[in-house]
Amino acid sequence: MLLKVNLRHLDQGPTELDGELPLEEFLGDFKDELVRIVSPIRYSIAVERDGEALVIRGQISTDLSCDCARCLMTFPQKLEMKDFLVVVPLEGDDAPTRDGDFADLTPYVRTDTFLALPTKPLCNPDCRGLPQKATARDSRLETEAPEASPWLALDRLKL
Numbered sequence: 611m612l613l614k615v616n617l618r619h620l621d622q623g624p625t626e627l628d629g630e631l632p633l634e635e636f637l638g639d640f641k642d643e644l645v646r647i648v649s650p651i652r653y654s655i656a657v658e659r660d661g662e663a664l665v666i667r668g669q670i671s672t673d674l675s676c677d678c679a680r681c682l683m684t685f686p687q688k689l690e691m692k693d694f695l696v697v698v699p700l701e702g703d704d705a706p707t708r709d710g711d712f713a714d715l716t717p718y719v720r721t722d723t724f725l726a727l728p729t730k731p732l733c734n735p736d737c738r739g740l741p742q743k744a745t746a747r748d749s750r751l752e753t754e755a756p757e758a759s760p761w762l763a764l765d766r767l768k769l
């Protein structure tokens with residue numbers, strides 16, 4: 611259990627949580643071809659109880675190392691979710707895992723973080739990708755016989 615909130619404390623009002631989620635546990639079996647998360651997940655959130663649900667809002671950020679989808683250059687990028695907001699039902703299939711009074715909120719942060727990762731990272735919005743191989747000059751025009759003159763074609767018709 612990484613990011614947990616004491617449900618009993620929520621009866622007295624919102625709980626603020628700040629900290630970092632260690633990367634290794636957070637990542638689990640996450641794998642992406644172009645994007646790697648390279649620093650612990652920083653969170654600064656407030657958890658509030660709203661009837662039978664928890665409302666989590668705040669900021670989540672981390673550092674990424676991306677490979678440009680066009681030119682494959684590796685570049686650093688920050689991931690910042692400034693308006694992180696998730697509503698977690700306290701009952702049912704989507705309810706958090708509990709340990710006594712504590713509810714584990716990690717999976718909700720994990721899901722949203724993965725969803726927020728760039729799917730097509732670009733080193734630069736204008737990246738043109740790998741330099742194109744100079745296209746072999748089309749030599750057909752040079753080798754092909756010049757087009758027969760229309761007069762020649764007419765002559766042939768007469769024959």
Ligand SMILES: [Zn+2]
Binds near residue numbers: 678682737
């Ligand atoms: Zn690029």
